[in-house]
Amino acid sequence: MASRRLFRGLRCTFTPVVVALTAATGGIVAACPAPRAGFYGVAQAAQGKTVFDQQCASCHKADLSGDAGPPLAGAQFLAWLQFTHITGSQLLAFISSQMPYNTPGSLTKAQYQDVFSYILSVNGYPAGATPLDAQSAGCVEMLPYPKQH
Numbered sequence: 001m002a003s004r005r006l007f008r009g010l011r012c013t014f015t016p017v018v019v020a021l022t023a024a025t026g027g028i029v030a031a032c033p034a035p036r037a038g039f040y041g042v043a044q045a046a047q048g049k050t051v052f053d054q055q056c057a058s059c060h061k062a063d064l065s066g067d068a069g070p071p072l073a074g075a076q077f078l079a080w081l082q083f084t085h086i087t088g089s090q091l092l093a094f095i096s097s098q099m100p101y102n103t104p105g106s107l108t109k110a111q112y113q114d115v116f117s118y119i120l121s122v123n124g125y126p127a128g129a130t131p132l133d134a135q136s137a138g139c140v141e142m143l144p145y146p147k148q149h
């Protein structure tokens, strides 16, 4: 099953690093803003929509409901989040290294951050004052999922 493969590959990529950092600094790690303060910029998500429409919609559909690729919003996406317990950093890393499925890794870092922001916005995760970057992606809490379907 495809999701199982993904689950195994992603599972503990980042956790040991965080644990090691926490141990080394006596628990002092970069503070994340409160979830309600938002995870990405509004303009960033708008740019991400352009990337999505050009690079992702052919398989995931413009409304993210899924086609050749799985849905990236809604009940099935929520079920996938719950099954994998994927973190924000891991999801950004997955998209950046595995997508677009036919040309993985072909976009810029900024484009991947923008398109991830767009996926977050469509799913109802809050926008904030600061754009999402590689570091702040670690602050994104995928669960609890913001919308009930």
Ligand code: HEC
Pocket: 002, 003, 005, 006, 052, 055, 056, 057, 058, 059, 060, 068, 069, 070, 071, 072, 077, 080, 095, 099, 100, 101, 102, 115, 116
């Ligand atoms: C050529 C088709 C295709 C394109 C284009 C494509 N994807 Fe995918 N995507 C897939 C397939 C197939 C999977 C399932 C892969 C797997 O489970 O191993 C997938 C899985 C995913 C997942 C994991 C979700 C899940 O339930 O497994 C995310 C997130 C994702 N794609 C995002 C993107 C983004 C963002 C883009 C554009 C930058 C993109 N994809 C472009 C086909 C595509």
